[in-house]
Amino acid sequence: MTNLHPHAPLRVALVGLGTVGGGVIRLLQTNGNLIARRAGRTIQVAAISARDRNKDRGVDLSPYEWVDDMTTLAAREDIDVVVELIGGADGPALTLARQCLAAGKPFVTANKAMLAHHGLDLAALAEKTGIALKYEAAVAGGIPVIKGLREGAAANEISRVYGILNGTCNYILTTMEKEGRGFDDVLKEAQELGYAEADPGFDIDGVDAAHKLTILASLAFGTELDFGNVAVTGIRDVIAADIAEAAALGYRIRLVGVAENGPDGLFQRVHPMLVPTDHPLAHVDGSLNAVVAEGNFVGRLFFQGRGAGEGPTASAVVADLIDVARDEYGDAFAMPVAALSLQKPADAGRRIGRSYLRFKVQDRPGVLAEIAAATRDAGVSIESMIQRGANQQDGVLMAIVTHAGEERCICETLDRLAGSDSLLGTPMVMHILD
């Protein structure tokens, strides 16, 4: 426990004053009285720190003490909790986290990358000093899904947790879907509108979603964080025709992070999936996020809300501060680090499911027979096939939906076709959410 005196203000040092940091200040200014009623005490920004003091952030920072050297914060007795909004898996954020937690200073962060890579070490530090390490804002923005898993669903053995964890990807995919446009075109617009970064790789290649999935999996299953074993595919290779074919078959395409735990091990994957239109995830549009958890007593829980942006992320950061102010917190990953189990990664090839395969092929006799033979020899059973020619500039598209089967058979199909001069470009494989 820390030196929090009931009813004394909770004095916060805020490190990092980007969009979210500004949002936290605005939120505390706007809702301060209500928050004090709920938290039982005032939550007060006592000190701020960021790289550039002179940048205009559109919020009045004059009431707050500016701290040039954030490494002094951990030792300050007039600071009750440090909020880290710098980002980055390593570097200054990690240094600050380690300093604070080792010194027994409660720590709130939105830093999913740091947690995915160093969460266990940080949780162990927090455990040793008995203080809070909170990170509701790290996953799914304003949606209280960390709390939902850590506490709300805590009575359940959870077999699967999955969701739409990256708003940029979801915005791009749903805009492609609604407007029939191509990936590059929509990405460019998203960058111009500020919905995607100038360097978008972190989002569109699925890395951000993989960080979040790593955290969710640990909370859901009571397993150690294992970012290294998340299989990641982003959305760069989804083309307009995939979305159209999927729609014709009764599916929408979403970037889905899926984690499953069972006797075969821990399975973690981020990839674009075909989601049946009657599944709630198919209706998660634009920059919304959503998370589904399936528990053995509660059944399917579904959480949806705004997954990014100033307001929602600030809402989650301040929710953590309220928990700290109320003295309602415990182990960061729902149990002591030593109680988390080390689960072996599952063999994806043994997973049973249906898949979508799309080939771009030469428009000439024999190609269909070649692909059909490869699927047959690999043991893949075909449920439906669409071939469309004519309007493709180069070659024709062939889309296949398989019956349920082992995923390794899909890989074998592709291996059998590798190097064939019938194929134009790399085939696209997406699995179907059941």
Place this chain on the structure above:
Amino acid sequence: MTNLHPHAPLRVALVGLGTVGGGVIRLLQTNGNLIARRAGRTIQVAAISARDRNKDRGVDLSPYEWVDDMTTLAAREDIDVVVELIGGADGPALTLARQCLAAGKPFVTANKAMLAHHGLDLAALAEKTGIALKYEAAVAGGIPVIKGLREGAAANEISRVYGILNGTCNYILTTMEKEGRGFDDVLKEAQELGYAEADPGFDIDGVDAAHKLTILASLAFGTELDFGNVAVTGIRDVIAADIAEAAALGYRIRLVGVAENGPDGLFQRVHPMLVPTDHPLAHVDGSLNAVVAEGNFVGRLFFQGRGAGEGPTASAVVADLIDVARDEYGDAFAMPVAALSLQKPADAGRRIGRSYLRFKVQDRPGVLAEIAAATRDAGVSIESMIQRGANQQDGVLMAIVTHAGEERCICETLDRLAGSDSLLGTPMVMHILD
């Protein structure tokens, strides 16, 4: 604080052994090891009590001490927490709650009726002795929405909270919708299947949903519980034709509990509403529940899951027990009782919105003119109207959707038509969710 020693088992007395009570026992038996890892200690059923000792409940009760007189539990030092699953606003449940809370015995309940009527008194007792009063299972079954509002959205000023809070009503309405059947027919089937009580009034007249809404409103707004000012209309008067007309207009009918807080006061209503098909509530089918909260920073949060039944409700009860075991709890209604504000009820007549009116009328000239005149004179502006004759046994149906306007104008329309012999039966009014 109570006499909870870290790492000692949490000893639970379970009072009431119906469906949910049996579920709690089964859950603790099934997931006991995992729960102990998460809670940091074993959660142990130490004593049980119910009206009838000899009833077969399909679960082995022999390991547990049977207590004939539950009024002895509050004083027992070998019980750490009492779980009340008897139900009923008053009577034995309330007596037990008062005894336990006054004696400083942590108390977990699923009893929405008791909380809606006596929640403030009970919270004040818990506050005085500094112990937990927890009730996640009282609203929306397994969905952690009490936690979502009390903690997850705590940084927000919430303007509106609403949702589908009664699974029986939702099952009936969605079955009517999917199968085109009438209310009485579906209700009878639901009773035969055990989805509706033999005496279904509590559910289908909206009282159960009103209890839950009262609790949500207090948590969302920081206002005192005010069950007496919930306007309640159930689903008995929804006919198959309403559902068909609503569908033709792009809506589905759901029993929605809505609470709003603002300068005009606190508005609370449970009634069947027309929900646009692109709203998430329109996709909440069968016995699912869902809750939406709209906060000034987080935006719209949406929670969905199973709202009743043994497994989901037990999941919520045990989540509360885990919070108690972890020592992570505080004020029952998110702030001290004295900090809750007493908000005046809002004048529903001043609310602006669109409405659906359905009349059953005589099939004769002049009726349309009479209704049109009444709406005009009451200041109601009509957006669309459908009249269907022919296949109605007696009279014809006329369905009107209004433009946005004050609700008092709708009341005035009905007043103007009251007593008219053109009308067959009472007109049906449903408001439209915006």
